Amino acid sequence: MNEEKPKQDETKNTLDDCEQECTDCSEENISEEKSLQELFDEKCKQLEEEKEHVLRIMAESENLKKRLEREKDQFCRFATSSLIDELLPVLDTLEMAVEHGAKDQACASLLEGVKMTLTMFFKVLEKQGVESIGEVGEEFDPNFHEAMGQMQNEELENDRIGSLLQRGYRQKDRLLRPAKVLVNKLAD
DSSP states (O other), X not given: OTTHHHHHHHHHHHHHHHHHHXXXXXXXXXXXXXXXXXXXXXXXHHHHHHHHHHHHHHHHHHHHHHHXXXXXXXXXXXXXXXXXXXXXXXXXXXXXXXXXXXXOGGGHHHHHHHHHHHHHHHHHHHHTTEXXXXXXXXXXOTTTEEEEEEEOOTTSOTTBEEEEEEOEEEETTEEEEOEEEEEEOOOO
């Protein structure tokens, strides 16, 4: 009988040890599960941050692409602007030649040649999207006209172009040179 007691104690101790090991193991598993969950959550957070970073880079890339396309389009549209700016005084001179040549009958054939040259010049400018601005009777617009003075003409309404001193030009939606005009102001 005495021998059974130690066996029972031994068995009890072994059972206690097993229970303790199971408890430790269970706590370890719970701790490991928490650790794995935390690791999973951390990796999900990192993945979300990387996703946002990639989306931001893609958006920046798209914006850069659009900006470069816009700049290229503007460059192509207005690449000739500086050349046209330099040719406008030549055009003015041809127009003055036509205006002064009309007064002298001896210059009729020469005047015809200058008119033809002027017409060709306007056609070339038209192909480049250039149009003249500033006609007598047109409403004065400070965005396109430069007022050089005032005049009175009863035949025209107030704030209309009374006289054109120098023709203005614009290329598509860009002003190359404002028209120099006299603005009609009627006496009050």
